[in-house]
Amino acid sequence: xxxxxxxxxxxxxxxxxxxxxxxxxxxxxxxxxxxxxxxxxxxxxxxxxxxxxxxxxxxxxxxxxxxxxxxxxxxxxxxxxxxxxxxxxxxxxxxxxxxxxxxxxxxxxxxxxxxxxxxxxxxxxxxxxxxxxxxxxxxxxxxxxxxxxxxxxxxxxxxxxxxxxxxxxxxxxxxxxxxxxxxxxxxxxxxxxxxxxxxxxxxxxxxxxxxxxxxxxxxxxxxxxxxxxxxxxxxxxxxxxxxxxxxxxxxxxxxxxxxxxxxxxxxxxxxxxxxxxxxxxxxxxxxxxxxxxxxxxxxxxxxxxxxxxxxxxxxxxxxxxxxxxxxxxxxxxxxxxxxxxxxxxxxxxxxxxxxxxxxxxxxxxxxxxxxxxxxxxxxxxxxxxxxxxxxxxxxxxxxxxxxxxxxxxxxxxxxxxxxxxxxxxxxxxxxxxxxxxxxxxxxxxxxxxxxxxxxxxxxxxxxxxxxxxxxxxxxxxxxxxxxxxxxxxxxxxxxxxxxxxxxxxxxxx
RNA sequence: GCCGCGUUGGUCAAUCGGCUAAGACGCCUCCCUUUCACGGAGGAAUGACGGGUUCGACUCCCGUACGCGGUACCA
Numbered sequence: 001x002x003x004x005x006x007x008x009x010x011x012x013x014x015x016x017x018x019x020x021x022x023x024x025x026x027x028x029x030x031x032x033x034x035x036x037x038x039x040x041x042x043x044x045x046x047x048x049x050x051x052x053x054x055x056x057x058x059x060x061x062x063x064x065x066x067x068x069x070x071x072x073x074x075x076x077x078x079x080x081x082x083x084x085x086x087x088x089x090x091x092x093x094x095x096x097x098x099x100x101x102x103x104x105x106x107x108x109x110x111x112x113x114x115x116x117x118x119x120x121x122x123x124x125x126x127x128x129x130x131x132x133x134x135x136x137x138x139x140x141x142x143x144x145x146x147x148x149x150x151x152x153x154x155x156x157x158x159x160x161x162x163x164x165x166x167x168x169x170x171x172x173x174x175x176x177x178x179x180x181x182x183x184x185x186x187x188x189x190x191x192x193x194x195x196x197x198x199x200x201x202x203x204x205x206x207x208x209x210x211x212x213x214x215x216x217x218x219x220x221x222x223x224x225x226x227x228x229x230x231x232x233x234x235x236x237x238x239x240x241x242x243x244x245x246x247x248x249x250x251x252x253x254x255x256x257x258x259x260x261x262x263x264x265x266x267x268x269x270x271x272x273x274x275x276x277x278x279x280x281x282x283x284x285x286x287x288x289x290x291x292x293x294x295x296x297x298x299x300x301x302x303x304x305x306x307x308x309x310x311x312x313x314x315x316x317x318x319x320x321x322x323x324x325x326x327x328x329x330x331x332x333x334x335x336x337x338x339x340x341x342x343x344x345x346x347x348x349x350x351x352x353x354x355x356x357x358x359x360x361x362x363x364x365x366x367x368x369x370x371x372x373x374x375x376x377x378x379x380x381x382x383x384x385x386x387x388x389x390x391x392x393x394x395x396x397x398x399x400x401x402x403x404x405x406x407x408x409x410x411x412x413x414x415x416x417x418x419x420x421x422x423x424x425x426x427x428x429x430x431x432x433x434x435x436x437x438x439x440x441x442x443x444x445x446x447x448x449x450x451x452x453x454x455x456x457x458x459x460x461x462x463x464x465x466x467x468x469x470x471x472x473x474x475x476x477x478x479x480x481x482x483x484x485x486x487x488x489x490x491x492x493x494x495x496x497x498x499x500x501x502x503x504x505x506x507x508x509x
Numbered sequence: 510g511c512c513g514c515g516u517u518g519g520u521c522a523a524u525c526g527g528c529u530a531a532g533a534c535g536c537c538u539c540c541c542u543u544u545c546a547c548g549g550a551g552g553a554a555u556g557a558c559g560g561g562u563u564c565g566a567c568u569c570c571c572g573u574a575c576g577c578g579g580u581a582c583c584a
Contacts, residue, residue: 480544
């Protein structure tokens with residue numbers, strides 16, 4: 001086990017958009033694989049045909065691509081253990097189920113859904129809160145444990161619908177070491193006889209995960225904490241199938257919780273509280289309902305990934321901003337938290353802000369292009385980049401470049417006159433008229449000489465320069481926002497600045 | 510109900526028996542800036558509870574409480 005090549009897998013079922021927690025599971029798998037020079041495989045667990053959602057699989061792969069967490073082997077890429085879609089592996093599973101039956105570790109069950117329901121009703125009437133198909137009731141049901149061999153054979157030959165169930169031992173203690181939680185133990189008496197093979201011939205998750213992890217030589221299996229209660233089934237299966245020596249090491253990841261109250265974070269919480277939960281936009285093919293994703297809301301994938309990495313993991317040094325290379329170098333599954341973490345959208349925004357600030361201006365300009373297009377504004381890439389550099393430190397999202405710098409592209413269409421009017425005077429008006437006139441002759445239109453001439457004239461007229469700066473800003477931007485005023489003027493250029501003073505003065509009159 | 514897993518400020522969290530309990534987000538005050546941010550300096554705010562073990566417990570053990578997860582021919 002220790003010398004085994006590291007191979008991990010992310011095994012989603014394609015039932016909808018990829019949730020934050022799912023991406024984090026991908027990330028931890030990916031980081032672990034890269035850290036150990038191993039392989040990361042994507043396996044699609046589509047064994048429940050009733051839950052099939054068209055487009056979900058493509059969506060998942062696009063998410064991984066956007067996040068930069070692509071798998072080495074996948075349905076799309078193929079690989080030595082193909083196929084990577086369980087529905088295409090259907091024929092594989094039955095033989096293992098039969099093998100378990102033959103060894104006495106599983107059995108055929110012919111109970112119909114109605115009979116199962118009847119059993120549950122009887123049990124509930126007896127005060128049993130959660131009726132299970134287990135050692136205490138299996139002897140009263142219609143299965144190969146109670147029927148004689150000939151009868152079973154006849155039913156099977158007639159093609160009677162049936163499932164295969166695992167025969168849980170009545171009273172054994174099962175323990176295993178979880179890489180995050182340490183020693184975990186269960187009593188087999190509390191686990192029911194899970195269905196392994198469904199009546200439609202498809203395996204359930206329980207059988208499929210074990211068979212495929214074995215066949216695909218998975219060395220470490222990471223999954224959400226919600227799987228912990230069924231771990232005993234999986235461990236027993238590894239044992240019964242005779243593969244115990246090859247069993248992967250388990251790690252059950254903590255859940256990502258909703259910010260308010262408690263409980264698993266769900267799409268609904270995002271809708272309710274106003275933040276994305278899915279990695280990218282997802283449109284439900286049935287209802288046509290659109291759920292906004294982190295990508296479309298303006299997150300940089302690096303920021304998204306970094307933020308996710310810190311949800312349940314840290315390297316112990318206090319560092320929070322990590323490149324993917326650093327994450328790969330420092331990641332260790334043992335440092336993953338046991339407890340769930342509440343999702344904090346403010347912190348997520350802070351991460352994105354950090355990445356925007358350190359992203360190259362030309363790159364930001366490129367990402368901002370769609371917004372300009374949407375606004376119907378044409379501008380030189382170099383100019384856009386310059387503006388991005390001027391405003392990026394006040395942005396949490398790419399599209400906020402517009403909110404903080406639109407006036408570089410278009411003239412203000414309204415002025416915050418209330419901010420100026422109360423203190424406005426004929427003297428100030430005269431100052432701007434005179435200064436604007438003098439501007440025409442200014443040779444160096446960069447911010448320092450601009451500011452210098454502005455202050456000189458103000459002082460000579462006996463006005464505090466500070467009292468003139470806000471009006472000037474309003475004339476250029478229309479409101480109380482933006483980078484330092486003289487930098488704005490420099491960027492706008494001489495002609496435009498003079499024109500905006502003229503228009504501003506008119507608006508204030 | 511039963512089973513399992515958790516529990517350090519509002520949130521993310523460090524600590525692997527010596528704590529005057531880091532750091533970050535958010536919040537508040539001040540400085541910088543007569544915009545907003547950035548930056549800088551401060552501040553409020555934390556070990557669920559009760560028992561052990563120990564010279565010493567946030568750290569180890571046992572209970573209790575609380576929370577979450579599971580309890581399907583779903584994953």
